Amino acid sequence: MGTKEGCAEGDCGACTVALGRVRGGRVHYEPVNACILLLGQVDGAELVTVEDLAAGGELHPVQSAMVDAHGSQCGFCTPGIVMSLFTLYHASERPLSREAVNDALAGNLCRCTGYRPIVDAALQACGEQPRDAFSTNAEHNVQGLTALADGQDVFIGDETRFFAAPASEDSLADLYARHPDATLVAGCTDVGLWITKGMAEIEKVIWLGRAAGLDVIEEASDTLGIGATVTHAEAHPSLARIDPDLGELMRRFGSWQVRASGTVGGNIANGSPIGDLAPALIALSSALELRHGDATRTIPLENFFIAYRRQDRVPGEFVRRIVVPKLKGHEVFRAYKISKRFDEDISAAMGAFKFTLDGRRIAEARVAFGGMGATPKRALETEQALAGLSLDDPSSWGEAMAAIARDYQPLDDHRSSAAYRATVARNLVFKALSETASGETRATRIIGQRDALQAAE
Ligand SMILES: Cc1cc2nc3c(=O)[nH]c(=O)nc-3n(C[C@H](O)[C@H](O)[C@H](O)COP(=O)(O)OP(=O)(O)OC[C@H]3O[C@@H](n4cnc5c(N)ncnc54)[C@H](O)[C@@H]3O)c2cc1C
Ligand code: FES
Numbered sequence: 001m002g003t004k005e006g007c008a009e010g011d012c013g014a015c016t017v018a019l020g021r022v023r024g025g026r027v028h029y030e031p032v033n034a035c036i037l038l039l040g041q042v043d044g045a046e047l048v049t050v051e052d053l054a055a056g057g058e059l060h061p062v063q064s065a066m067v068d069a070h071g072s073q074c075g076f077c078t079p080g081i082v083m084s085l086f087t088l089y090h091a092s093e094r095p096l097s098r099e100a101v102n103d104a105l106a107g108n109l110c111r112c113t114g115y116r117p118i119v120d121a122a123l124q125a126c127g128e129q130p131r132d133a134f135s136t137n138a139e140h141n142v143q144g145l146t147a148l149a150d151g152q153d154v155f156i157g158d159e160t161r162f163f164a165a166p167a168s169e170d171s172l173a174d175l176y177a178r179h180p181d182a183t184l185v186a187g188c189t190d191v192g193l194w195i196t197k198g199m200a201e202i203e204k205v206i207w208l209g210r211a212a213g214l215d216v217i218e219e220a221s222d223t224l225g226i227g228a229t230v231t232h233a234e235a236h237p238s239l240a241r242i243d244p245d246l247g248e249l250m251r252r253f254g255s256w257q258v259r260a261s262g263t264v265g266g267n268i269a270n271g272s273p274i275g276d277l278a279p280a281l282i283a284l285s286s287a288l289e290l291r292h293g294d295a296t297r298t299i300p301l302e303n304f305f306i307a308y309r310r311q312d313r314v315p316g317e318f319v320r321r322i323v324v325p326k327l328k329g330h331e332v333f334r335a336y337k338i339s340k341r342f343d344e345d346i347s348a349a350m351g352a353f354k355f356t357l358d359g360r361r362i363a364e365a366r367v368a369f370g371g372m373g374a375t376p377k378r379a380l381e382t383e384q385a386l387a388g389l390s391l392d393d394p395s396s397w398g399e400a401m402a403a404i405a406r407d408y409q410p411l412d413d414h415r416s417s418a419a420y421r422a423t424v425a426r427n428l429v430f431k432a433l434s435e436t437a438s439g440e441t442r443a444t445r446i447i448g449q450r451d452a453l454q455a456a457e
């Protein structure tokens with residue numbers, strides 16, 4: 001009864017609950033938006049709601065801190081905030097920074113208290129070693145959850161209407177080939193909204209979260225293989241190691257709740273023209289592995305997006321893996337997410353650039369944008385105009401900036417006008433060039449401005 005529903009679309013965090021799963025021999029708690037979570041997705045996990053926190057008549061440390069810091073007024077957001085703090089309490093790096101707290105709370109809106117007391121409560125409670133009923137019972141919980149992992153396929157319903165959770169990639173391939181009309185669900189951060197906002201009734205659901213092997217990250221010396229059901233939260237550190245801009249992109253991807261549920265495969269497979277990962281991974285020359293029945297094929301990621309919401313994927317075929325080449329010594333990467341809010345917002349435009357340098361000259365460029373057309377797409381004319389440019393001669397950059405207008409017919413919608421997108425894309429070409437020329441990003445980023453202000457204070 002404590003869990004609240006506000007927006008019913010994953011934006012406000014009032015419905016936040018925690019899911020605990022065993023990884024590396026211990027239970028990891030992550031916040032999720034219950035409003036867009038299917039019951040079957042809780043399979044095999046420990047579900048913790050706000051009612052579970054107080055023990056033996058004592059408030060949980062995060063609840064006490066919220067009381068001490070006056071972190072609640074009307075209280076509607078409070079159960080969700082307390083659950084996000086509970087996951088931070090169990091997950092946080094120590095010492096805990098204010099910035100880490102802000103990141104952790106980006107998916108929780110409060111409309112009356114104001115965030116300062118809530119952040120204070122987080123800093124008070126979450127910087128210490130966890131000491132609560134969950135840490136005391138940790139071993140027992142690991143045993144209980146491990147016993148649930150029986151590796152069996154789950155199938156509830158009949159051939160016309162079912163919820164299925166295949167336990168292996170083979171049984172997924174077999175089931176989906178037999179039911180190509182089924183809806184695949186990974187993190188449900190898109191599909192959930194079809195249900196809560198579109199009132200869709202989905203007859204056949206195949207949840208991918210139980211399929212062993214699809215959730216694996218494979219690090220090789222020159223590539224990163226990301227299984228389709230790897231969540232954004234799991235992929236974040238590996239992507240950040242390829243380039244800090246990818247790390248920053250993932251930090252700003254939705255909220256912690258969305259990153260804990262949403263998957264890399266779901267972000268690609270949904271074919272959204274404004275998805276964040278596709279442009280970045282296209283600029284990095286990534287490849288996409290698809291599987292249908294026993295047959296697997298690999299295509300360049302950019303070829304997957306054919307037209308608005310139409311992908312190169314036959315009925316019964318699914319995304320199994322994305323292979324991302326790592327940057328070589330003479331390659332430079334830049335990615336820019338343009339959105340109205342810094343945190344927890346969908347892009348108006350998202351531009352990604354990979355320059356192959358020959359000294360101070362651009363030998364080759366790969367540029368891809370989202371939000372600039374019906375699909376995420378490479379900017380071939382701009383790439384051509386960038387090749388051969390000197391980083392030391394800004395007066396020669398104009399043609400490459402102008403070329404972007406020939407590459408795209410931008411979207412015109414409530415996020416931004418076509419004219420705004422066209423201007424911003426042109427400016428991002430300049431920004432990528434000037435940042436590469438100077439090797440400096442502080443002066444051109446909000447983060448850099450903030451650091452400068454703090455230093456001045
Ligand atoms: C509050 C909120 C904030 C968000 N912020 C961002 C953001 O900042 N940037 C951004 O890009 N997106 C954002 N999203 C959109 C969404 O979270 C992402 O696109 C996410 O990656 C989708 O992954 P999922 O696993 O949840 O997909 P699901 O909802 O499970 O599935 C999405 C689609 O992909 C299909 N699918 C899933 N997996 C596969 C597979 N392996 N093979 C074939 N088809 C598959 C499904 O059938 C469905 O059509 C946001 C969403 C919400 C609700
Ligand atoms: S009710 Fe707003 S995120 Fe779930």
Ligand code: FES
Nearest residue numbers: 073074075110111
């Ligand atoms: S206390 Fe009222 S919305 Fe946060």
